[in-house]
Amino acid sequence: MFFGGDPFEHFAGMHGGNGGGGSRRSGVAARDVDTTKLYETLGVxxxxxxxxxxxxxxxxxxxxxxxxxxxEHKFKEVSAAYEVLSDKEKRSKYDKYGLEGLGDEGGGGGGPDDLFSMFFGGSRGGRSAGPRKSENINHPLKVSLEDLYNGKTAKIAINRQVIVGESKMCTACDGQGVVVELRQIALGMVQQLQRRCAECGGQGYCATRKKERKILEVHVEKGMQHNQKITFRGMSDEKPNMEAGDINFIIQEKEHDLFKRKGADLLITKTLSLNEALCGFEWMIEHLDGREIAIKSRPGEVIKPEASSSHPFVKIVPNEGMPSHGNPFIKGNLYVLFRVEFPLDGELTKKKVYELKKLLPRPAMDISYDEEKVEVVHLEQADVKNFGKGGAVNHNNDDSDDDEEGPGQVQCQQS
Structure with a gap:
């Protein structure tokens, strides 16, 4: 396959019958499997x-x-039976393939061997657990926020390896995937080495393969989220004596210039002038589906510089967020984070200051004092990071206490 993936095991063998390890589930369904034991345990x-x-x-x-x-044993049987039959997917597998159809999803946290031991008094012995599953392939799929809002279908071409004809057991390693070699390292001393079989590539079976090009229609549903998977089952590379793995397209959400997303909610940041914050504002945005929305303040509404200490002032437009995945008719909210831009130095004339004092609440009160006795000071720009760094630098503070006598210390002199 043209992109990488992560392997995992998947057991699909079935109870009963004498089928070999290379058969698939479609063939297992026809075997004589027990699909009633769990129901009998619960008496239903x-x-x-x-x-x-x-x-x-x-x-x-x-x-x-x-x-x-x-x-206690009967209680465990009842609990294991209920765990399987109360799960729709596990129950469906059990009804078709028996206990072995559950693979490594057996009740009570164990695999099918544990279930066989519990209900039939022993393991399956030499019976095969069925074919393993080849590696899953994970492929990142970059998607814009607009496509996650509206939904999209992308056609993606893949190249995969498929098996031509039947797979045969490798005669070089007898289906083990490894060969053992004996090497004499000294008189009477032999070293045993194990290496991967070169004939079958360590798979135990040999087969003729060819490349196949497939076009997959990847449906990006409304409201899907970052790192969510879109799975095509059985579309990975085919390998001898194994079920084909899956191809997973992993949603990678692109950053947006205007909107930030979290779950089903969206966030935009809006900077207002002091005039807009006090007297009202309105501005136009283009939403992710192309609609134009005018956001307008209510009459008399005041936008604060911040809601509380270290928390910005935020309001929402209800139901204008992302569609919910699985239920796109229910949407999140659109959050608007406000920042208020105050006038720069020198922008306000004395006349404007006088007019604002009359209009705005709580104007600065004039105080009376004797200018010959009271010192008048003015503020300058500062950075809080420099707090504690004022004053002259005293290099003597770095000297060790051993070099100087501290206050109150007494020297003793011996004659």
């Missing part, structure tokens, strides 16, 4: 509803709970 019919299964479990759990003198 195979067509039982979720409510009936839950009711039966509660009764049996109370009856067999170890704390109430019940059988």
């Amino acid at each position: 019919d195979k067509n039982a509803s979720e409510k009936e299964i839950k009711t039966a479990y509660r009764k049996l759990a109370v009856k067999h709970h170890p704390d109430k003198g019940g059988d």
Whole structure:
């Protein structure tokens, strides 16, 4: 495949029958598998509803709970059966393929071997767990915020390896994927080395392959989020004696010039002049779906420089955020973070200052004092980072106390 991925194991073998490890689930479904044991454990019919299964479990759990003198093994059986049958996906797999169809999703946190041991008194022995799954391929897909808002379908071409004909077990390693070599390193001393089989590439099976080009239609749904996956099952490279893995397109949300996103909410920052903050404002934005929206303050509404200490002043436009994924008719909110820009030095004339004093609340009160006795000072620009750095630099502060006598110390002189 033309992009990389992360491998993981997936067990798909089924209970019963004598099929080999290379068969797929479609062939397993036809085997004679037990799909009734879990229902019998709970004492319900195979067509039982979720409510009936839950009711039966509660009764049996109370009856067999170890704390109430019940059988601990029976209690574990009941709990494991309920964990499988209460999950729609696990129940569907069990109904088709039996306990082995659950793979490594078995009840009680264990795999299918644990379930076999619990319900049938032993493991499956030599029976195969079915074919493994080849590596999943993860491919980043960069998507604009507009496309995540409106939805989009992208056609992406992939090149994958497919198997031609049947896979055959490698005769060089007998299907083990590794070969063992003995090397004499001294008289009477032999070293055993194990290396990957060069004939099959460590897969244990050999097959003829060819490249296949596929066009995938990737549907980016409304409201999808950063790092969310769009999965195409079984579209990864085919490997001998393995089920084909999946291709996952990972949404990578691009940064937007105007909007910032968190969940289903959007955020924009708006800088107002002092005039706009006090007397009102309105401005136009183009939303992610192309609509033009005029945002306007209410009559008499005042925008503050900040809501509280270290917190900006924020308001919202309800229901103008992102569509919710899975329910695009419900949208988040559009947050507007305000910043108030005060006039620069020298912009206000004495006349304007006089007029503002009359209009604005709480004007500065004139105070009376004797200018010959009171010192008048004015403010200058400063940086709070320099707090504590004022005054003259005293280099003597760096001297060690051992070099000087501190106040109050007494010297003793011996004759």
